[in-house]
Amino acid sequence: MAMEVRVNLLPRLLNEETDVAVVIDVLRATSTMTAALHFGAKKIVPVLSVEEAKKYREDNFEVLTVGERGSKKIDGFDLGNSPRELSEEMIEGKELVITTTNGTVAVSKSKRARKVILASFLNLGSVVRLLKRESGRIELQCAGTDGDPSLEDTLLAGALVSQLEIGHINDSCRISSVLYEAVKDNLESFILENGVHAKRLVSLGFFEDVGFCAKINLYDLVPLWRDGGFVRG
Ligand code: MLT
Numbered sequence: 001m002a003m004e005v006r007v008n009l010l011p012r013l014l015n016e017e018t019d020v021a022v023v024i025d026v027l028r029a030t031s032t033m034t035a036a037l038h039f040g041a042k043k044i045v046p047v048l049s050v051e052e053a054k055k056y057r058e059d060n061f062e063v064l065t066v067g068e069r070g071s072k073k074i075d076g077f078d079l080g081n082s083p084r085e086l087s088e089e090m091i092e093g094k095e096l097v098i099t100t101t102n103g104t105v106a107v108s109k110s111k112r113a114r115k116v117i118l119a120s121f122l123n124l125g126s127v128v129r130l131l132k133r134e135s136g137r138i139e140l141q142c143a144g145t146d147g148d149p150s151l152e153d154t155l156l157a158g159a160l161v162s163q164l165e166i167g168h169i170n171d172s173c174r175i176s177s178v179l180y181e182a183v184k185d186n187l188e189s190f191i192l193e194n195g196v197h198a199k200r201l202v203s204l205g206f207f208e209d210v211g212f213c214a215k216i217n218l219y220d221l222v223p224l225w226r227d228g229g230f231v232r233g
Contacts, residue, residue: 029103
């Protein structure tokens with residue numbers, strides 16, 4: 001079966017007809033989850049609400065609670081949603097439960113696909129290599145920001161479309177790849193100067209997170225959904 005790709009600039013509710021769902025939330029959920037697996041997290045369980053995360057921890061004593069609301073760390077949680085907060089010392093061998101405003105919503109809409117993976121610029125090359133071995137329908141699920149498509153997610157979708165060179169299902173493939181090709185040499189500054197969410201993160205003191213999340217191929221791994229959470233694939 002040939003491979004075809006669809007870009008969803010906002011996440012659609014997927015079903016079993018999708019062979020691979022690629023969840024994208026560059027700023028910052030999929031970057032953070034990718035970094036956490038790089039630092040040796042055993043498993044990352046994404047949930048929709050703060051209450052669910054707290055309940056999950058009550059039932060599993062050793063779990064670390066991670067996440068944000070309004071991009072800020074949630075009261076009582078162990079960690080916020082910054083990939084730069086993470087270290088091997090803190091994370092290795094631990095299970096994490098995470099809730100974020102947009103990223104974990106995109107995950108929840110993707111779960112019925114046959115295979116679900118996470119993409120960020122940090123693991124772009126590894127995701128491309130994995131997808132080149134797949135066939136059928138691939139959906140690139142951009143989380144967006146608060147109901148609007150986001151520049152940085154669209155750019156990563158565009159990078160994937162450009163590098164995969166396969167059949168396109170919708171115009172969003174072209175929109176994203178044309179944008180990526182136009183700005184790929186100045187990715188970080190383009191996002192910083194133009195992205196609404198990037199500007200908000202800067203105003204909250206997370207300037208360095210934006211640059212970090214625009215780094216390409218820092219990590220060689222693909223977070224893969226297995227038994228209720230993401231593990232190193
Ligand atoms: C989200 O899921 O909405 C984001 O990751 C927010 C953030 O930048 O922390």
